[in-house]
Amino acid sequence: MMDAYLERSEHPAKDEIAAAKIKKCDIKWATPVHPMDRAVFLMQHMQKFNDINEPFECGFSGHWKKKQKQILALRKKFATRMLLYDVNLMKAKVREAALSV
Numbered sequence: 636m637m638d639a640y641l642e643r644s645e646h647p648a649k650d651e652i653a654a655a656k657i658k659k660c661d662i663k664w665a666t667p668v669h670p671m672d673r674a675v676f677l678m679q680h681m682q683k684f685n686d687i688n689e690p691f692e693c694g695f696s697g698h699w700k701k702k703q704k705q706i707l708a709l710r711k712k713f714a715t716r717m718l719l720y721d722v723n724l725m726k727a728k729v730r731e732a733a734l735s736v
Contacts, residue, residue, distance in 0.1 A: 675709050
């Protein structure tokens with residue numbers, strides 16, 4: 636998916652990235668039964684990412700119920716940020732609708 640985006644945007648590193656070998660990480664907190672949570676995991680990882688050589692740990696609990704609460708809180712956080720981001724053309728309508736509830 637990323638390589639298709641880079642191809643469309645004519646990124647200078649598109650060929651190098653498309654040819655890169657993907658390494659699957661063994662992540663103890665992953666939830667294969669909830670594929671929609673992958674976006675939350677990715678965004679949390681992007682916020683905490685420091686160094687490519689560091690372990691892929693984003694602070695999620697290994698306990699299922701605690702992790703579900705963490706994911707729900709992050710969904711709300713990320714959705715709020717995206718909806719209220721300055722480039723969102725619907726930002727004013729979203730804010731107005733939220734304040735009218």
